[in-house]
Structure formats: structure tokens, C-alpha cells
Amino acid sequence: MKDEGKIEVCKTTFVHEDKIRKIKEKLVKDEVLIELAEFFKIFGDSTRIKILCALLLEELCVCDLAAIVGASQSAVSHQLRILRQAKLVKFRKEGKTVFYSLDDEHIAKIVDTGLAHIQERKKT
Amino acid sequence: MKDEGKIEVCKTTFVHEDKIRKIKEKLVKDEVLIELAEFFKIFGDSTRIKILCALLLEELCVCDLAAIVGASQSAVSHQLRILRQAKLVKFRKEGKTVFYSLDDEHIAKIVDTGLAHIQERKKT
DNA sequence: TCCATATATGAATATATGCTCATGCATAAA
DNA sequence: TTTATGCATGAGCATATATTCATATATGGA
Structure with a gap:
């Protein structure tokens, strides 16, 4: 593994990195989304x-x-x-x-x- | 036996069976609830x-x-x-x-x- | 006290599920 | 045509999860 810390992204442009950063900022925080998944999991059993x-x-x-x-x-x-x-x-x-x-x-x-x-x- | 409809006891059948039947009638159908669970299951992963x-x-x-x-x-x-x-x-x-x-x-x-x-x- | 009932719970098991790895496929570029 | 890129997918694995079985706890009645 040479680029360990790197995230694999479309290599073609740099526009993507910018896009990704902006969306990450807008997105609900990771921990909250994990909690949210746990919450919905409860409804996911018959x-x-x-x-x-x-x-x-x-x-x-x-x-x-x-x-x-x-x-x-x-x-x-x-x-x-x-x-x-x-x-x-x-x-x-x-x-x-x-x-x-x-x-x-x-x-x-x-x-x-x-x-x-x-x-x-x-x-x- | 002697169920005046007072406290409902699980093995004194009549009151409960009636209650259960009524709720089953009102309840969304089984297949739909299974589908619903399948649907929510999708949201239940981070x-x-x-x-x-x-x-x-x-x-x-x-x-x-x-x-x-x-x-x-x-x-x-x-x-x-x-x-x-x-x-x-x-x-x-x-x-x-x-x-x-x-x-x-x-x-x-x-x-x-x-x-x-x-x-x-x-x-x- | 002794027993029956209503519910809770731990252990074991079977199944479901999400990930990685390897690879396939399509498209674009060289 | 050959190579590289972006994505899809099957197999295998490790973990999670839902159920059953046996048993524990608690309450009420005989």
C-alpha cells in the first residue's frame, strides 16, 4: 500500500476534490448519520x-x-x-x-x- | 369462566381473543409490514x-x-x-x-x- | 407454602449482511 | 490496438442479528 492515507478519487480533475469538500461540509455529521442508521435499523425488522x-x-x-x-x-x-x-x-x-x-x-x-x-x- | 372483563388475564381466553382479532383486522396486512421492514432496513446501514x-x-x-x-x-x-x-x-x-x-x-x-x-x- | 402464570433473559444456533479482493466490462485515450 | 479509468459484480469471510430453548424472576392464587 503506497498511498495509505489517500482517498481514491476520480483522478481526471481537481474539480472533484473541491466538490467533495463542499458536500462534506454541508453533510450531516458522521456520528449523527451512524446514529440515524441505528435508529432506522430498528424499523427494519418485521x-x-x-x-x-x-x-x-x-x-x-x-x-x-x-x-x-x-x-x-x-x-x-x-x-x-x-x-x-x-x-x-x-x-x-x-x-x-x-x-x-x-x-x-x-x-x-x-x-x-x-x-x-x-x-x-x-x-x- | 369468570371473566367479567375486569383485569385481562392472558389465559382466560375470551376477552383477549376478541381484542386480538379486532386489532388484527385493523392492522396493516402482514405482507405489507414485511415489505415495510425491508424498506426501512435500507436506511439502517450507515x-x-x-x-x-x-x-x-x-x-x-x-x-x-x-x-x-x-x-x-x-x-x-x-x-x-x-x-x-x-x-x-x-x-x-x-x-x-x-x-x-x-x-x-x-x-x-x-x-x-x-x-x-x-x-x-x-x-x- | 406450593404452584401456575406472565414476562425476562442468557446461551446457542442459523441466517443475513456488509466488506474486501479479484476480476470483468465498458469507454476513452494513447 | 493497447492501456488506463470508472464502475459492477461474484466469492469468501467476518460480524451482526433474530430466533429458539431452557431457565430465572415476579406476582397471584389455592
Whole structure:
């Protein structure tokens, strides 16, 4: 490796380097984009998105969630932990039962925008 | 047995089965939710979200994208294929160069809503 | 107290995924 | 035609991730 620190760029012109620098300045910071990816990753699993969409309708306990999304209690519980850590859901205990509900007001908007994309894509 | 509809217990079936059935009816169909998860999965990778955010600013060729997101040309090319298949980006060729740009008007909205979540979460 | 229920969780496993490396392909220049 | 450039792609690898299984914890009832 001779040019270790160098980034490979189109060699033809110097216009590119300038362009790249300007875009890098305008672009959202790297750490934020990494966080953003982590955030969207949570929506990128069918079990989790089913849970979120169900909770969008109403507060539910774990076993009902499991029945609704068609996964085992254990699987749902594992996913709920991820959703809890991401602060997307909150819970309250009532006896042995734990009721989960949404804890983020952006979920509906994100889901809806995603659904809009899916539906429009179907038209083509 | 003796379920007055008071506290819902998971094995005293009637109340719950009814609840579950109603929610299942209201819920977006399974296949759609699976598609939706597939869609969000695309935003759940830092390389891809960087590419999308860069293209949100302007049309770019592959090697410039690679320099901007800090990944190899090959890695970017692989990710661009995924973005193409998802119909999130389009491209045009100009000589040896391939310029990519966004092909979906929902991207900005989705990214912005995600960023809003990240930023509000920081306040706590 | 003893047992059943509701949920949580650690370990193990199978699969998915993103990257690198090597190479192929197309276009442009020499 | 030969060489160089920009991009695409398949194979292989290392890591991440979602599920299952077994078990732990907590609460309520007999």
C-alpha cells in the first residue's frame, strides 16, 4: 500500500476534490448519520415493525402482542427490550402483566411515510 | 369462566381473543409490514444512509460518493445496487462515469423525521 | 407454602449482511 | 490496438442479528 492515507478519487480533475469538500461540509455529521442508521435499523425488522404498528393502535400486553405479530413470547420479549432501549416503547406493570405502549411521537409519521413509498411503488 | 372483563388475564381466553382479532383486522396486512421492514432496513446501514444524504444535496458519481462516505468504490457500488433495486436512486451514464441521484421524494421526509427523533432524544 | 402464570433473559444456533479482493466490462485515450 | 479509468459484480469471510430453548424472576392464587 503506497498511498495509505489517500482517498481514491476520480483522478481526471481537481474539480472533484473541491466538490467533495463542499458536500462534506454541508453533510450531516458522521456520528449523527451512524446514529440515524441505528435508529432506522430498528424499523427494519418485521417482528419489530409489527409490534410498533400494533402499539400504534393501542396499549398491549406481551402475550397479546405475541399472538398479534405471530411470534413466540420469548422472541417478542427480546424485541421489546430493543424497542425499550431505543426509547420507542414504554411499559407499565399491572400484576403479572406488563403493558407496552409507544413512547415516541415520530413513529406514526415514519411508518406512514414508509407506507406511502410502498404504496406508490406498487403503482409502477 | 369468570371473566367479567375486569383485569385481562392472558389465559382466560375470551376477552383477549376478541381484542386480538379486532386489532388484527385493523392492522396493516402482514405482507405489507414485511415489505415495510425491508424498506426501512435500507436506511439502517450507515454507508447507505450517508449515500442517500449526500445525494439529497446533489447528483454524484460513484467515486465522489466513495470519497464522501469514506468507503471503497466496491463497497459503495454494492450498496448502490441495493439502493437501485429499492428504487431509491436512479443513474445516468456520461462516458465512463455514472452519476447517481435520488429517485424517491419520500427520502427527505423520512430522514428528517429520523433526525428529529435523534435530536430530541439528545435533550434528555 | 406450593404452584401456575406472565414476562425476562442468557446461551446457542442459523441466517443475513456488509466488506474486501479479484476480476470483468465498458469507454476513452494513447 | 493497447492501456488506463470508472464502475459492477461474484466469492469468501467476518460480524451482526433474530430466533429458539431452557431457565430465572415476579406476582397471584389455592
